[in-house]
Amino acid sequence: MKREIQLELVYKITKTILLIGFVIILVFLFWQKFAPAGEVVYGHDLSDQGKFIFGLYPVGRIIQSSEWQKIIGEPVYFDVYSPRKFKQATVSLRYLNNTGLDAKFGLKLNVNDWSFYMIKMNGLPDKFVEQEFDFDLSSAERKNNKIRFVVAVPGIEKTNSDLLIDNVRVKFK
Numbered sequence: 001m002k003r004e005i006q007l008e009l010v011y012k013i014t015k016t017i018l019l020i021g022f023v024i025i026l027v028f029l030f031w032q033k034f035a036p037a038g039e040v041v042y043g044h045d046l047s048d049q050g051k052f053i054f055g056l057y058p059v060g061r062i063i064q065s066s067e068w069q070k071i072i073g074e075p076v077y078f079d080v081y082s083p084r085k086f087k088q089a090t091v092s093l094r095y096l097n098n099t100g101l102d103a104k105f106g107l108k109l110n111v112n113d114w115s116f117y118m119i120k121m122n123g124l125p126d127k128f129v130e131q132e133f134d135f136d137l138s139s140a141e142r143k144n145n146k147i148r149f150v151v152a153v154p155g156i157e158k159t160n161s162d163l164l165i166d167n168v169r170v171k172f173k
Helices: 002-034
Strands: 040-045 053-057 062-064 069-071 076-081 088-097 104-108 116-120 129-136 146-152 163-172
Touching: 053 163, 088 104, 104 129, 116 146
Parallel strands: none
Antiparallel strands: 040 163, 053 076, 062 069, 069 163, 076 146, 088 129, 088 163, 104 116, 104 146
């Protein structure tokens, strides 16, 4: 009799713990998907693969280092996971534009296959800089809850110049 009561108590405690865990997981997933705080911020050190920021790619156009990624061909892309639709994105890039190349950073638009909204990347020779880019996401292309960004450096293949990117930060609001 006493053993049956103990087993019943263990069963009820286990059931309660599993139910509480399930509720916590549901709340966490809801929070991630709907971002009730109104914004989501992702940061990514490009020395490794991120969970929410994917890239730079294609692989043949970049050289991976333990600290940064060097662009050797263009254009290169990265995708950012967006848990829901946001109105605006602020992207912060930390980069080195060694010889002042005519580099541009942009957002893939949903207008046609090769439509981008591009902004000039300002840079100082021999110094890493951090620059913020603001984008209206109303006409951004969304595929599988990902938004694509592009870095274009016309003619980089023919030069002995460097464009290094070591950090990306994206804030959706």
